Amino acid sequence: MPAEAKVSAKVNKPAKVEARAAVPASPPLTERQEARRRRILHASAQLASRGGFDAVQMREVAESSQVALGTLYRYFPSKIHLLVATMQDQLEHMHGTLRKKPPQGETAAERVAETLMRAFRALQREPHLADAMVRALTFADRSVSPEVDQVSRQTTAIILDAMGQENPTPEQLSAVRVIEHTWHSALITWLSGRASIAQVKIDIETVCRLIDMTAPTTA
Amino acid sequence: MPAEAKVSAKVNKPAKVEARAAVPASPPLTERQEARRRRILHASAQLASRGGFDAVQMREVAESSQVALGTLYRYFPSKIHLLVATMQDQLEHMHGTLRKKPPQGETAAERVAETLMRAFRALQREPHLADAMVRALTFADRSVSPEVDQVSRQTTAIILDAMGQENPTPEQLSAVRVIEHTWHSALITWLSGRASIAQVKIDIETVCRLIDMTAPTTA
């Protein structure tokens, strides 16, 4: 019988049940495997923090995490997969942090903007890491869709949390989608030096108005 | 003295005057150079139309356009530069096309949405080409900022054209920025199969409401 169970299939077909869990379903990992996975993600984040996307070199990640190159690829089938997983990891962390201090704004729009700006400031502290993660996210092709979707759901969750709405209207969900679009794209323009921090702030605040505009009590 | 003038500096420092011209400034090209440049862009678009980003291989582009690899790199210092330039080229074309048939909508928001959906349909006809161009655009790092900015200005021009506003307010310009963000990001989600065409339509229509919301006559 198998020893350490298979880590994760290359193409993660949508599982039957279990659609929103943090981990899609894949067979449980042994302790050593879990440790390897953590070492890899840690090395990835560390290298990314240094020099961004380019500094995350698969050979180096493998060496830093004391894992053979082939093993690294078994855990993460591509550099993009690795960085997207790194982002999932960081996002979970951030969601936890953000939860602790709920935003103070009066309106939902203000709260969402405040939350996103808080997240943005966190990213500013590790701009290289942000670069690596965001670039990977937007460069990801179809083979990474499940993982990218997971990141998207997590982001949606953060925004909905900030809104503090129990039952968002379909219109509000559309607004949230647009906010996510803006968030990602604004990050990119900032990371590539084409927009200032102030400009990103304005963009976020601008798009967040859509929320109140579509609020059930207002509309 | 120089023969065929230098094509373009690797790092295109911001020129003194001339900020919004289609071509930043670089010394004029000889006829043969212009022809080479066109052949290269044509080959790039052709290969991209076949298989998207991955299909645009520098060696193949060089061969298709009957130019040495080194020459290709002299004209376009990286694959990303090449594809962003390809996008500039296509965008110009599209702007010309869109100008001919102005959108019919009543409100500015409707007209912008209509225009963007028209552009979207054009992209759908060459999804692989769209893939190559958009992926390059969002993956571009600082070294491509001038070119990406140019694309952004062109996109802004298209949107402002659709709005039909002579003097947009600062708020409207913010809205336009957010629309561009949404446009790019929505394209990405569509290209990577994470959003349907219908969903993109909804997102565009949603974000376009920001325009009327910030219209001087309404606000």
Add this chain to the structure above:
DNA sequence: CGCTAATCTAGAACAAGTTTCAGACTTGAT
């Protein structure tokens, strides 16, 4: 304990973007 299937390792090999170099070719100026 000993077996068997799966995993992990080290390292070579391959692919495509990028760089480099020597030599042939063009261009504009004299």
Add this chain to the structure above:
DNA sequence: ATCAAGTCTGAAACTTGTTCTAGATTAGCG
């Protein structure tokens, strides 16, 4: 027409992501 400077070419080399292979290890099971 000739020359100097800059370009283009063809080919090799280098880099880094990805794949492959043979053998050593490990995990679960009888």
